Amino acid sequence: MKGVGEVKPVRSSLNIRRRNIWTGWSFILLSVVMIFIFYFYPMLQALIMSFQTGTGSNLEFTGLSNYQRLFDDNMFITAVTNTFIYLLVQVPVMILLALFISVLLNDSKLKFKGFFRTAIFLPCVTSLVAYSVVFKYLFAGDGLVNTLLLKLQLIDAPIGWITDPFWAKITIIIAITWRWTGYNMIFYLSALQNIDVSIYEAARIDGASAPRQFFGITVPLLKPIILFTSITSTIxxxxxxxEVMNITKGGPGNATLTISQYIYNLSFKYSADFGYAATVSYSIVIMIVLLSFLQFKVAGDKNG
Structure with a gap:
């Protein structure tokens, strides 16, 4: 009879555990369903669509023809080249600038730190369209930037910030650096404030200079955050x-065209080729996966 009495508490605890599981699922079930409907289902449909060709909704399966078309599409190659120029130039500049600013703002002797932090972070909460339009007018031929440079006699003639292929790329790089530097700065600043001050004090006692403290203490301790911001910035x-759509519209002569803008053009500007647009979209997914994996390996992350 003693054994029978021991079964009841076990069954009771199992019932309570099951009830708790179902209660937990009842709280998140709606969110899970909505995420599946609005995130995973469209992703799956886009993957299926990437194997189809046709105009508008008249699509038919053609296997890997869309993926083979990527390698012969000069416009796609141009968009990829432009995008990687932004990636290789802007991301390192932004990461280094955000890291440098965060170190300055972490100085306990600095006054008005709250003001500077807010001012630098503020651009990343502004409207993408609004700030892009502002940059378009600032860097116009008769815009404020050229006017100031002419008055300071730094240039003899207005620079074609938007009309010249080289300077148009520089304008886009300046715009996205201005917007996202403060966003990355917040991550670094938060991580810096979690580093024990005694580590720096011990380094100073040992005679370590400020640059050596930065490269020997700050950078190694911020390695996970640097990896995180590098991956998110790459994505x-x-x-x-x-920025490209509102400032240069991909011009001049597709000199600033990006992969995402090319997807938009395929879907809504040219003849609606949704199948090929989906293929180009998944090319971004492949690039993100490969570059993220590469960054994990370069950083030496064992979880990568």
Whole structure:
């Protein structure tokens, strides 16, 4: 009879555990369903669509023809080249600038730190379209930037910030650096404030200079955050659209065209080729996976 009495508490605890599981699922079930409907289902449909060709909704399966078309598409190659120029130039500049600013703002002797932090972070909460339009007018031929440079006698003639292929790329790089530097700075600043001050004090006692403290203490301790911001910045740059669309519209002569803008053109500007547009979209996914894996390996992350 003693054994029978021991079964009841076990069954009771199992029932309570099951009830708790179902209660937990009842709280998140709606969110899970919505995420599946609005995130995973469209992704799956886009993957299926990438194997189809046709105009508008008249699509038919053609296997890997869309993926083979990528390698012969000069416009796609141009968009990829432009996007990787932004990636290779802007992301390192932004990461280093954000790291440098965060170290300055972490100085306990600095006054008005709250003001400077807010001022530098503020651009990343502004409207993408609004700030892009502002940059378009600032860097116009008769815009404020050229006017100031002419008055300071730094240039003899207005620079074609938007009309020249080289300077148009520089304008886009300046715009996205201005917007996202403060975003990355917040991550570094938060991590810096979690580093024990005694580590720096011990380094100073041992005679370590400020640069040596930076490269010997700050950078190694911020390695996970640097990796995180590098990956997120890479993803954001590969998906770059708003700035190019609103400032240069991909011009002049597709000199600033990005992959995301090319997807938009395929879907809504040219004849609606949704199948090939989906293929180009998944090329971004492949690039993100490969570059993220590469960054994990370069950083020496064992989880990569």
């Amino acid at each position: 954001g740059t590969l998906q770059l659209f708003d």
